Each structure stands twice: as C-alpha cells, then as structure tokens.
Amino acid sequence: MRGIVYDGESTRLVDGLELADPGPRQVVVAIGAAGLCHSDLSYMHGLYPVPHPAVCGHEAAGVVERVGEAVTNVKPGDHVVVTTLASCGVCEFCADGLPTLCRSTLANWSKPFTLDGEGIFNFAATSAFAERTLVRDVQCVAIPDDVPLTSAALIGCGVVTGMGAVFNRANVTRGQAAVVFGVGGVGLNVLQALRVRGADPIVAVDTAPAKEELAMRFGATHFLDGTRDDIVEAIGAIRPASDKAVRGAFNAGGMDWAFDCVAHPQVTWNALESLDWGGSVVIIGVAAQDAEFRGLYGRLTQVDRAVMGCRYGTISPHRDIPQIVDLYRKGLIDLDGLVSSTHAVDDWETAVAELESGAVARGVLTF
Numbered sequence: 001m002r003g004i005v006y007d008g009e010s011t012r013l014v015d016g017l018e019l020a021d022p023g024p025r026q027v028v029v030a031i032g033a034a035g036l037c038h039s040d041l042s043y044m045h046g047l048y049p050v051p052h053p054a055v056c057g058h059e060a061a062g063v064v065e066r067v068g069e070a071v072t073n074v075k076p077g078d079h080v081v082v083t084t085l086a087s088c089g090v091c092e093f094c095a096d097g098l099p100t101l102c103r104s105t106l107a108n109w110s111k112p113f114t115l116d117g118e119g120i121f122n123f124a125a126t127s128a129f130a131e132r133t134l135v136r137d138v139q140c141v142a143i144p145d146d147v148p149l150t151s152a153a154l155i156g157c158g159v160v161t162g163m164g165a166v167f168n169r170a171n172v173t174r175g176q177a178a179v180v181f182g183v184g185g186v187g188l189n190v191l192q193a194l195r196v197r198g199a200d201p202i203v204a205v206d207t208a209p210a211k212e213e214l215a216m217r218f219g220a221t222h223f224l225d226g227t228r229d230d231i232v233e234a235i236g237a238i239r240p241a242s243d244k245a246v247r248g249a250f251n252a253g254g255m256d257w258a259f260d261c262v263a264h265p266q267v268t269w270n271a272l273e274s275l276d277w278g279g280s281v282v283i284i285g286v287a288a289q290d291a292e293f294r295g296l297y298g299r300l301t302q303v304d305r306a307v308m309g310c311r312y313g314t315i316s317p318h319r320d321i322p323q324i325v326d327l328y329r330k331g332l333i334d335l336d337g338l339v340s341s342t343h344a345v346d347d348w349e350t351a352v353a354e355l356e357s358g359a360v361a362r363g364v365l366t367f
Contacts, residue, residue: 002367003113003130004348005120007053011044013348017055017130018114024070025137029082032149033342034128035059036351036363037157037185039286043123044352047288051109054121057128057365058084061152064140071137073318079147080140081155082133083317086125089138097316128153129345131367141321147328150342150364151335154185155321157312158362159335162189162261164313164320165284166197170257174198177239177254179274181226182261183211185338185362186284188218190259192333195219201238203255205231205270208358218334226267235274250303252277263287268307269294277303284310338362 003017022028034057042048043056060082064074074080086108087099094102111119112134113127127133143152162185166172178199180190183206194202195218203222204215212223224234233246240246241253256279258271263285271281272295299305313320327333340360343351344367351363 001131002345003055003127004057004345005053005115006044006056008046011056013345014115016115017120019132019134020112022066022068022134024068026068026134027064027071027074027137027140028066028132028134029060029062029080029140030065030132031060031062031128031130031367033061033153033367034365035154035156035158035185036355036365038355039124039157040129041352041355042286050123051121053115053118054123055113055127055130055133056123057130058124058126059153059157060126060128060133061143061149061156065132068137073137074140074142078140078142079145079149079152080142081152081321082126082128082135083139083141083156083160083321084124084126085312085315085317086136086139097319098314099316100311100314126156128156129348129365139317141317143321143325144329147325148336150339150366151328152325153364154335154338154362155324158185158338159189159324160313160315160317160320161284162186162313163193163324163333164315165259165282165310166190166193168314168320169308169310170259170280170282172197172199172257175200176256177201177276178257178259179203179205179235179255179271180220180259180261181205181267181271182285183208183215184261184358187259187261188214188338188361190261190284191215191219196327196332199257203235203238205235214361217337232270232273239276241276250277251275251299252303255279257282259284261285263291265291265293272296272299272305272307275299275305278305280306280308282308282310339364342366
C-alpha cells in the first residue's frame with residue numbers, strides 16, 4: 001500500500017508498505033481522508049524529537065476494516081474519526097475524563113508498518129497519510145455515515161483543538177469578550193465555538209488581511225490586521241474600560257479571553273496586554289520546546305489574570321466528538337467550509353505548498 005514517509009532527511013510517497021495484523025484491542029482503519037496540519041510540516045522538517053522513519057499524518061477519518069478480538073466499540077464498516085489520544089483508559093486522569101493528561105499518550109511509538117522488510121514507526125499514534133493504519137480501539141470514535149469523511153477528518157485535530165479550547169479549557173460563557181490570534185485551521189474553530197457559546201464581541205487577528213472574509217464567516221464580529229503597530233490599542237478600543245478611557249487602572253478594559261493559536265512571543269505578549277481584569281490567555285499554538293515568552297507580573301497578580309496552556313482542546317474524544325458531530329448535523333457549526341482544497345495522495349506536495357503559503361484553511365488528502 002501507499003503512504004507518505006519521513007526518513008529523517010526527506011519526505012516521499014512510497015508504495016509497498018505493509019501493515020501488521022491487529023492485536024486484541026487494535027483496529028485497522030482504511031483512511032478515507034486526512035487533513036494536512038502545521039504539525040505534520042514540523043515533523044517533516046525535523047523539528048520534533050520523534051523517531052523516524054515514520055508514516056506521517058495525524059488528522060484522519062475512515063472506515064473500519066478489521067478489529068481485534070477484544071474490540072467492542074466499533075466494528076468493520078463503521079465510519080470513524082481517528083484521534084491521536086492513545087490513552088490507557090484506567091489511570092486517574094482517564095477516570096476523571098481528562099485523557100489529555102494521561103501519561104500513556106506521550107512517546108507511545110511503535111512500528112506497525114514495514115517497508116522492504118524494515119520496521120516503520122507511526123506518527124502521533126495515528127499515521128494518517130497511508131491507505132490503512134493501525135490504531136488502538138480507544139482512538140476510534142464512530143460517526144454517522146452521512147458525515148463526509150473529508151470534513152470528518154478535520155475533527156481529529158484542528159476542530160477539537162480549537163473548539164475544545166473554548167468549550168473545555170476556557171468554558172466561555174455568553175456575553176464574554178474574546179480575541180483570537182491566528183485565523184488558520186485551529187483559529188477558525190475557536191471562532192465558531194465562541195459563536196456557539198454566545199461570546200461578544202469576537203475579535204479575529206491575523207497578519208493576512210485576506211483572511212478577513214473567512215474569519216467573519218466563521219464567527220468573528222471584528223477583524224484586525226495583526227501587522228499594525230497599535231494592535232493592542234485597537235483591541236482595547238473595541239471594548240474600552242469606560243466611556244472616558246480605553247484602558248483603566250491596571251490596564252482595565254479589553255477582552256475576557258485571548259486565544260493564542262500562534263505561540264509566538266510577540267503574539268503572546270499582545271494577547272496578555274489585550275486582557276481585561278480577570279481575563280485569561282489560552283495558548284493553543286505549538287512552539288519549539290525551548291521557546292520563551294515574556295509578560296508583566298503586574299498584569300497577573302493584582303487583578304486575577306491568567307496564562308494557561310491547552311493540549312488538544314482538553315478533550316475527552318468519546319464525549320466531545322459526538323457532540324461536535326451533532327452540532328454539525330444541526331447546522332450550528334460548519335465543517336465543510338473548513339476544507340479549502342482536496343488532493344489525491346499522489347498530489348500531496350501541492351497540498352504542502354498550499355499550507356506553507358497560508359492560502360488554505362485546511363487542505364485534505366484523499367485515498
């Protein structure tokens with residue numbers, strides 16, 4: 001079978017991959033569609049301390065082909081979203097519905113593939129860029145057959161990461177004000193989750209002015225060009241401290257929530273500076289492990305502001321993914337509109353170029 005493999009120096013589409021048989025609690029999924037995410041590019045560029053060679057990709061939907069003898073949650077023929085959380089299911093965090101804190105979800109590499117007799121690692125416990133992959137049963141969430149696989153694939157990472165940050169980590173409530181830095185595949189889902197929750201205003205910030213139309217379509221009430229020198233002041237003016245001053249004591253005024261989907265030091269600084277009293281920055285974007293950011297202590301201590309991280313939307317997949325699918329089927333969120341382009345796997349390099357150019361919300365590979 002075909003798959004996209006990174007060998008530590010280059011990435012290429014190969015033919016001749018072989019897949020191991022499923023163990024008792026494993027599932028073989030025939031991949032129907034896989035989203036291309038910046039995390040995939042980071043791995044292909046050697047930025048992650050993850051073993052190689054490996055089959056790339058981590059955002060997928062497909063059809064169950066085979067199951068192990070102990071699998072009970074899915075069966076052959078089921079349409080599924082594949083998640084990256086290969087959680088243990090029994091630790092204190094899993095028992096509390098917090099599998100993103102499960103230690104078993106980190107560094108659980110294996111070699112389910114072979115190529116010319118050599119073992120090939122999986123990536124992010126998923127390896128979505130192959131015609132078939134092997135995952136744990138807990139990673140498969142069944143979905144209705146009427147959800148297009150090209151749209152469902154995006155649920156596996158970009159959708160849950162953005163929406164989960166709003167629904168779970170922040171638990172935004174109606175009428176709260178929010179700003180979203182970065183209107184990409186994750187940021188768009190932050191925006192539409194904020195709209196579902198009734199946030200107001202919802203400010204989108206991006207350095208690409210061409211993304212304004214997309215941001216407004218997915219829920220923003222305001223759009224600001226992130227390259228402007230007065231971006232913090234512009235955000236504050238949308239929700240001033242009073243009729244007499246844009247900002248008040250201890251930088252009062254501004255937003256209740258700032259979602260940093262970029263993870264760049266200047267963006268994080270701007271996010272913190274944009275907060276009202278009691279506001280919080282939620283950092284969603286992924287930076288290098290040694291990257292640093294800065295901020296003023298006085299912005300935090302006197303007025304209860306906070307900075308928090310968010311891994312994978314703090315989701316519990318078997319709770320949150322069905323809820324997201326239900327919102328989609330009721331017309332309350334848009335998954336189809338997130339798919340800017342689709343490419344057969346043979347044309348994967350075009351999809352990479354589109355993502356690197358910033359021209360797409362999400363490109364999807366089909367098999």
